[in-house]
Amino acid sequence: MKSLFKTLFFATTLALTLAACGDDDDHSSNIHLGGDTEKQITQKNASANLKARLEMPAPKTGNIFVSHATLEGSDSVVTYSYEFDPAKNHTRWVAWRFDNKTRKRYVTRGNAWSDDPALPTSMRIGTTYFDGYNRGHICPSADRLYSRQANDLTFYMSNMSPQIGYFNAGIWADMENHMRNLGQNPSFCDTLYIVRGGTIRDDQLKGYINRPNGLKMAVPKYYFSVALRAKNNTYAAIGFWFEHRDYGEGADIAAQVVSIDLIEEKTGIDFFHNLPDKVEAVVESTVTPSLWGL
Numbered sequence: 001m002k003s004l005f006k007t008l009f010f011a012t013t014l015a016l017t018l019a020a021c022g023d024d025d026d027h028s029s030n031i032h033l034g035g036d037t038e039k040q041i042t043q044k045n046a047s048a049n050l051k052a053r054l055e056m057p058a059p060k061t062g063n064i065f066v067s068h069a070t071l072e073g074s075d076s077v078v079t080y081s082y083e084f085d086p087a088k089n090h091t092r093w094v095a096w097r098f099d100n101k102t103r104k105r106y107v108t109r110g111n112a113w114s115d116d117p118a119l120p121t122s123m124r125i126g127t128t129y130f131d132g133y134n135r136g137h138i139c140p141s142a143d144r145l146y147s148r149q150a151n152d153l154t155f156y157m158s159n160m161s162p163q164i165g166y167f168n169a170g171i172w173a174d175m176e177n178h179m180r181n182l183g184q185n186p187s188f189c190d191t192l193y194i195v196r197g198g199t200i201r202d203d204q205l206k207g208y209i210n211r212p213n214g215l216k217m218a219v220p221k222y223y224f225s226v227a228l229r230a231k232n233n234t235y236a237a238i239g240f241w242f243e244h245r246d247y248g249e250g251a252d253i254a255a256q257v258v259s260i261d262l263i264e265e266k267t268g269i270d271f272f273h274n275l276p277d278k279v280e281a282v283v284e285s286t287v288t289p290s291l292w293g294l
Helices: 046-051 148-153 171-183 260-267 277-285
Strands: 008-011 028-033 039-044 064-072 075-085 090-098 134-137 160-163 191-198 205-210 216-220 222-231 234-243
Touching: 046 064, 064 148, 075 148, 090 216, 160 191, 160 216, 171 191, 171 222, 171 234, 191 216, 222 260, 234 260, 234 277, 260 277
Parallel strands: none
Antiparallel strands: 008 028, 008 064, 028 039, 064 075, 075 090, 090 191, 134 160, 191 222, 205 216, 222 234
């Protein structure tokens, strides 16, 4: 398959149907280098290595794991990764990081709306506007400004969620901007690991929207954002929990701060499980808003 962008895709056969959590099977991954001439390389355990990154939550059996990356010079740099639920045509979570490479700002926002070629054709929802909702980025365009290709990847429809306009441009955008400023500041963090998403469990939905190709896409009732700060070999974490509604002008994101333990309880997602257990227990139960400028 010919890639739409000159990018490097990581996935197991493009989209890996996840095995059970803790599966130690040896998987092969196809690394796709797009462009006019596509080169395909098989790398053993590439998917397992990706899922061992600190930003990756524990996978759920039956969903699809995809990790997009670009070739920056001679280095492959992961842009973001996600877990996709085929029954809901929506991601369960999207994960990325700010580090010395990805916090750079070399380009401006693009407009490269496209279906995600890493998903099977039957799961592509089309690029048209959502009825009554914004096409809301989960990994923001402004978080991936280190290359044109990386920014283009954020416009894949797999990275979109149907969001109420005043929510998307209001309190959610305020949270995005605040966390971006922290992630792009090397004095605040060596690395900032982020996971965001909308709830897609049956009891945590506003409903569904219809897509032109007949697919239905879940509309989350709640949204969450969790972050892990690494600085001088120490860790701290923060969570945000939002009801999907218009909060009005002047809403304070500090009022939405919660522990990661609480978000795990609400969503069933195991965040930052690749940390040592003792470290994970402390950072996920403790939150200090003042550390995060709140």
